[in-house]
Amino acid sequence: MFGKDKEKSGGDSSHSPEPDNVEEGMLATNVDDLQRHLNNRQIQLIAIGGSIGTALFVSIGGGLYKGGAANLLLAYTIQSCVLALVNNSIAEMSTAYPVTGGFIRLAGHFCDDALGFMVGWNFFFYEALLIPFEISAFTLVLSFWSDTITEPGPTAGIIVGIIICYALINILAVRAYGNPQHDAYGFRNWKRGGAFREYITTGDLGKFEGFLGALTSAVFTVVGPEYISIVAAEAARPRVYIKAAFKMVYVRFGIFFIGGALAVGIVCSSRDPALVEIQTEGSNGSAGASPYVIAMNNLGVDVFPHIVNALMLTSIFSAGNTYTYAAVRTLYGLALEGRAPAFLKKCTxxxxxxxxxxxxxxxxxxxxxxxxxxxxxAIGWFASLVTGGGLISYIVMSITYIQFHRACKAQGLDRKTLPYTGWFQPYGAYIALAWMFTVCCIYGYTSYLPWNTSNFFSNYTMQLFIPWLFLIWKVVKKTKWLSPMEVDLVWERPTIDAYEETFTEPPVGFWREMGQLLGIGRIKGGNDQRRPSVVAPMEGLAGHGVDAKHL
Incomplete structure (x- = not known):
């Protein structure tokens, strides 16, 4: 249906000559046309850029309004902890197999080609729809300085400008990537019913519904491991840099998401008139929708809201750029496996x-x-539409790891020999699978109270549509769910092992790379230097146990 057989899709000589893939005298870095240029610093910044955007600064206000400060903190803590289990699973597989397409190709390789097809297109639409979400948020934040920005003319001009910027950044190359009012905050916003707020109904049920409202915000906001998996194929030293990036995810969950939920509940009341007006009327299209901006306005110091908005702009722009990158690489990974038209494999x-x-x-x-x-x-519409897609991706990651763990056990592969060994496995994957599936079914519960057809489809479109992709591909291609003994646990590992053996210097850490930007501790000839191979590229790979079909 799409292109050639997936075993041959990695190298299409009609599209790209061999020099694009193999430097003269060097071993191949990948079995496709992507190049390993990303260093430790760039990988960390891409991961941060995809994790921290509009949701953490603007959409989190909806969770605070619906659930209250304590419910918000509880929801973000639980979601962060469960997603840490997903991160633990995907880290083990992605460091051992840092392939193009990341967890998408892992699902197809370890489980069923139909599962890879389904989650691949799901993640592509998820990332692609997040781009207009961030662009809409960008204009929202800009409107803080001038209401005229929300008019059709200026809005269209800003949108065109952002699209051009994203195009230039992504097409060139990967490597171009106190208290003035004397008022102590403390936990006063947790008092007088502000901790566990009632939402929709009253009493204990209303407080539980408030928690679900806060959880909906957390599900959309707390992300991270998927971007590291996608970027693994372009990491200069995947075994080292990708492993370090996955470990930093736990730190980001604690500081940015759990810490952010705690901070929002402290600096802004769930009953703040400005927040209530925005959430109930939905007519205020300004950057005042952010609880951080509301808090700064309440301080009464004119300069603070401007500083906060300027910082938000940089984060929102960066997030949109990361989503563009991820969507492009996802579509490319689909093309490599024959799940998208073959012409999409063309690389510069x-x-x-x-x-x-x-x-x-x-x-x-x-x-x-x-x-x-x-x-x-527009932001609310895009957020509701894509949230289900994110949950589906995490469900598939957990299923993939469970299958991988079974294959390792059946084939006698000691997981401790892998670059990264996940803890509490496979139980962590089972817990994550159960949680994500449950949330995937109930997070749009407001569609039933009372019934609202528009809200139902905005919340459940992905859940209703995506499973059909699995069924259609399985019927058309007659794919098979692999047994643990049928899973190929060698795959592209020899290619990566041979590639990493060519480095002549130890890897450089994140903070040293940051210092090198300032001229401190630079290495003559640059980081990640490699030695030439003494044999031809194909012969070198064959010597490491790579079959010709993988070239």
Missing amino acids: RNGVPLYCFFVVMVFPVLSFVQCGKSASV
């Missing part, structure tokens, strides 16, 4: 999937919808 000499990029850049055009409606309405 710098390793940029050219036609995948053109397809992805169609989606930012959806941000023009805010020219007819307010930016806040």
Whole structure:
């Protein structure tokens, strides 16, 4: 249906000559046309850029309003802990198999090609739809300085400018990537019913519904491991840098998400008139929707809201750029496995999937919808639509790891020999699977109270549509769910092992790379230097046990 057999899709000589893939005298870095240019610092920043965006600064206000400060903290803590279990699973597989397409190709390789097809297109639409979400948020934040920005003309101009910036960044190359009012905050916003707020109904049921409202915000906001898995194929030293990036996810969960939920509940009351007006009327399309901006306005110091908004702009722009990158690489990974048209495998000499990029850049055009409606309405619509897609990805990651763990046990592979060994496995994967599946079913419960057809489809479109992709591909391609003994646990590992043996210097840490930007501790010739191979590239790979079909 799409392209050639997946075993041959890794190297299409009609699209890219061999020099694009193998440096002269060097071993191959990948079995496809992507190039391993990303260093430790760039990987960490891409992961941060995809994790911290509009949801953490703006959408979190909805969770605070619905659930209250304590419910918000509880929801973000639980979701962060469960997603840490998912991170623990995908880290073990992605460091051992840092392949193009990340967890998407892992699902197809370890479980069923139909599962890889389903989760691949699910994640592509998830990332592609997040791009207009962030663009809408960008104009929302800009409107803090001028209400005229929300008018159709200025809004359209800003959208065009952002799309052009994303295009330039992604097409060039990967490597171009106190208290003035004397008022102590403390936990006063947790008092007088502010900790566990009633939502929709009253009493204990209302407080539980408030928790579910806060959980909906947490599910959309708390993300991270998927971006590291996707970027693994372009890491200069995947065994080291990807492993370090996955470990930093736990720190980000604690500081940014759990810490952010705690901070929001402290600095802004769930009953703040400005927050209540925004959440109930939904007509205010300004950056005042952020609880952080509301808190700064309450301080009475004019400069603080401007500083907060400026910082938010940089984060939102960075997040949108990361989503563009992830969507392009996801589509490219689908093409490699024959799950998308073969022409999408075309890459530039710098390793940029050219036609995948053109397809992805169609989606930012959806941000023009805010020219007819307010930016806040557009943001809410995009957020509801993609949340289910994120949950589906985490469900598949957990299923994939369970299958991988069974295969390792059946084939006698000692997981302790892998670059990263997950803890509390496979029980952690089972817990994550059960939690994510439950949340996937109930997070849009407000559609039933009372019944609202529009809200139902905005919350459950992905859950209703995506499983059909699995069934259609399974019927058309007659795919099979692999048994543990049928899973290929060698795959592309010899290619990566041979590649990493060519490095002549030890890896450079994140903080040293940051110092090198300032001219401190630079290494002559640059980081991640490699020695030339004494044999031809194909012979070198064959000597490490790589079958010719993988080249």
